[in-house]
Amino acid sequence: xxxxxxxxxxxxxxxxxxxxxxxxxxxxxxxxxxxxxxxxxxxxxxxxxxxxxxxxxxxxxxxxxxxxxxxxxxxxxxxxxxxxxxxxxxxxxxxxxxxxxxxxxxxxxxxxxxxxxxxxxxxxxxxxxxxxxxxxxxxxxxxxxxxxxxxxxxxxxxxxxxxxxxxxxxxxxxxxxxxxxxxxxxxxxxxxxxxxxxxxxxxxxxxxxxxxxxxxxxxxxxxxxxxxxxxxxxxxxxxxxxxxxxxxxxxxxxxxxxxxxxxxxxxxxxxxxxxxxxxxxxxxxxxxxxxxxxxxxxxxxxxxxxxxxxxxxxxxxxxxxxxxxxxxxxxxxxxxxxxxxxxxxxxxxxxxxxxxxxxxxxxxxxxxxxxxxxxxxxxxxxxxxxxxxxxxxxxxxxxxxxxxxxxxxxxxxxxxxx
Amino acid sequence: xxxxxxxxxxxxxxxxxxxxxxxxxxxxxxxxxxxxxxxxxxxxxxxxxxxxxxxxxxxxxxxxxxxxxxxxxxxxxxxxxxxxxxxxxxxxxxxxxxxxxxxxxxxxxxxxxxxxxxxxxxxxxxxxxxxxxxxxxxxxxxxxxxxxxxxxxxxxxxxxxxxxxxxxxxxxxxxxxxxxxxxxxxxxxxxxxxxxxxxxxxxxxxxxxxxxxxxxxxxxxxxxxxxxxxxxxxxxxxxxxxxxxxxxxxxxxxxxxxxxxxxxxxxxxxxxxxxxx
Numbered sequence: 143x144x145x146x147x148x149x150x151x152x153x154x155x156x157x158x159x160x161x162x163x164x165x166x167x168x169x170x171x172x173x174x175x176x177x178x179x180x181x182x183x184x185x186x187x188x189x190x191x192x193x194x195x196x197x198x199x200x201x202x203x204x205x206x207x208x209x210x211x212x213x214x215x216x217x218x219x220x221x222x223x224x225x226x227x228x229x230x231x232x233x234x235x236x237x238x239x240x241x242x243x244x245x246x247x248x249x250x251x252x253x254x255x256x257x258x259x260x261x262x263x264x265x266x267x268x269x270x271x272x273x274x275x276x277x278x279x280x281x282x283x284x285x286x287x288x289x290x291x292x293x294x295x296x297x298x299x300x301x302x303x304x305x306x307x308x309x310x311x312x313x314x315x316x317x318x319x320x321x322x323x324x325x326x327x328x329x330x331x332x333x334x335x336x337x338x339x340x341x342x343x344x345x346x347x348x349x350x351x352x353x354x355x356x357x358x359x360x361x362x363x364x365x366x367x368x369x370x371x372x373x374x375x376x377x378x379x380x381x382x383x384x385x386x387x388x389x390x391x392x393x394x395x396x397x398x399x400x401x402x403x404x405x406x407x408x409x410x411x412x413x414x415x416x417x418x419x420x421x422x423x424x425x426x427x428x429x430x431x432x433x434x435x436x437x438x439x440x441x442x443x444x445x446x447x448x449x450x451x452x453x454x455x456x457x458x459x460x461x462x463x464x465x466x467x468x469x470x471x472x473x474x475x476x477x478x479x480x481x482x483x484x485x486x487x488x489x490x491x492x493x494x495x496x497x498x499x500x501x502x503x504x505x506x507x508x509x510x511x512x513x514x515x516x517x518x519x520x521x522x523x524x525x526x527x528x529x530x531x532x533x534x535x536x537x538x539x540x541x542x543x544x545x546x547x548x549x550x551x552x553x554x555x556x557x558x559x560x
Numbered sequence: 561x562x563x564x565x566x567x568x569x570x571x572x573x574x575x576x577x578x579x580x581x582x583x584x585x586x587x588x589x590x591x592x593x594x595x596x597x598x599x600x601x602x603x604x605x606x607x608x609x610x611x612x613x614x615x616x617x618x619x620x621x622x623x624x625x626x627x628x629x630x631x632x633x634x635x636x637x638x639x640x641x642x643x644x645x646x647x648x649x650x651x652x653x654x655x656x657x658x659x660x661x662x663x664x665x666x667x668x669x670x671x672x673x674x675x676x677x678x679x680x681x682x683x684x685x686x687x688x689x690x691x692x693x694x695x696x697x698x699x700x701x702x703x704x705x706x707x708x709x710x711x712x713x714x715x716x717x718x719x720x721x722x723x724x725x726x727x728x729x730x731x732x733x734x735x736x737x738x739x740x741x742x743x744x745x746x747x748x749x750x751x752x753x754x755x756x757x758x759x760x761x762x763x764x765x766x767x768x769x770x771x772x773x774x775x776x777x778x779x780x781x782x783x784x785x786x787x788x789x790x791x792x793x794x795x796x797x798x799x800x801x802x803x804x805x806x807x808x809x810x811x812x813x814x815x816x817x818x819x820x821x822x823x824x825x826x827x828x829x830x831x832x833x834x835x836x837x
Contacts, residue, residue, distance in 0.1 A: 213804045213805075216588050216589065216807060217588070220588050237589055237807075240589045240591070241588075241589060241591070242591050324677075331785070331787070332785060332786070332787050334805075381676060381677070381699075382696065382699045382788065383696075383698065383699035383784075383787065383788055523587075523589050523590075526805060526806055526807075527805070527806040527808070530801055530805060530806070534787065534788075534789045534790055535789070537701075537787045537788035537789045538701060538788065538789035538790075540788070541696065541699050541700055541701045541704075541788035541789065541791075542700075542701035542702070542788070542789065542791075543701075544701075544789075552609070555609060556609070556610055
């Protein structure tokens, strides 16, 4: 009788474990990859592949637009209802980290720790010694130049502008010779992303509008930057109020001479025009941002990161999923490169085939010339409110006639009130 | 009593909670809990130039749109009041279409029409020779607000047209007939007979549209997001940026309270004016 009781107890005790081992785990994944037509098939394929390899883990994708995701995630974190994982980007990653609800990922990394990633991929993701999000796609932004348009304007397509003076001279020549094409594409909308995108332009003038001394917006460097932006608009080189993505159709139609965009423009042009790498290289080139008064080129990474929320009940499984997306050969080949047209965050490509696929002049220009100019914007709690003030000032410079000095004062005043 | 309870819950609670938040330093990004700061958000508000320019833009957008739309609606109602037959009824039905289109759709429609390159408005004006180069309708600090107002007027005019058409048809026929017998000229008929009959409808619909326009977010956000600069930033856009861009709920709530008080004061003065008249 006693033995039977022990046997029954043992069976009962093992039961929940058995159930646990077999019960599928469902992870929620908030992302915008599933909200955009271009990347939806890719992320869905990646989820299916992961679920095939891990039959006990189900991924519930929550599609949220890129412009909404930070807002929704902060509100969900504050109301105690965050997803297990999320796709993040730029300042949004830091905002979420500031809530204290992003799980530090160091304990999940293998023996190599963060050393397996390129320093550029980790830029800004290590805070207080902790990895707050896993770098997923690396997508530095460069100046794309249209070789055909440069030729039509009598310019040497093998000599893209290296300084702002050269850029202005090239734009003037293009405006004169090919007046029906747009000059340069720079994002001048009022968004945190556009502030991030404009930060390298400000940096090359030596401007730091949100400097701690409280005088960043009213400075000779800021005057020079805003005056330059105004001259772009007044000369008809820049279409104000456009997003970075708004210039992509123009690029695909060879109707813009220069555009400041990420690696993914390669995929956009190729998919719309059905052209090979060699054909793309014949028409387009990339070069680091032309240097301004500081003599230095800067850029930023528009790539995406993956975070796990500390409230998740299945962090180990969540880690399995995000590391599959970011570092597995399947994820890099079939999502990062194919759908995001971005670079892997890993120092070494996980396969020879992937290494070989990077061997095009355009991608090599990104890797060898543009990546070294990556610099980080001062992301943090004050970056978002400052973006509103600074980008409103940039818009005033490129669309109005208000004196630059007044615009600078207005920017500073609107930042100081916070 | 149950109705009062529901009202207290649905209307009273959000208003009171907003008033409470307006006295707090509350930012969703702060790991520290919110704390009481008294009237500091209100003091800050009075020194905030964006708040004042938003208030000015709200007033221009609201009253400009409502007055022009009311005039257009009235003119259309007067022009079409005597049209009979199915053809004319169809025309009147067509005039109501803009009101039936969702505001966000209208906003995107006009945004594309106002495009610098490829927009139909610039294309037509260029073809007619009215302009020599494309106009930056939504990206010029001086043109952005009038352009959004034009869109707003297009959507609102049918509302006034519908309401005033109905009011015109309810004017006693004897009054109109006796004016005709007295050979009253058209302008006199409009100003001395029809308009006095339409006064109440105009005032009530005007009040409704003023409140609706002060709170209009969709059209402005979809067309300009409050830009360029702060050229089209109205109170509702500013509050949205503060609350859901900067996560500064305390300050956003203070503006919300001031905005509510201003609307209540305006509505009570307006209603008193109607009663007095």
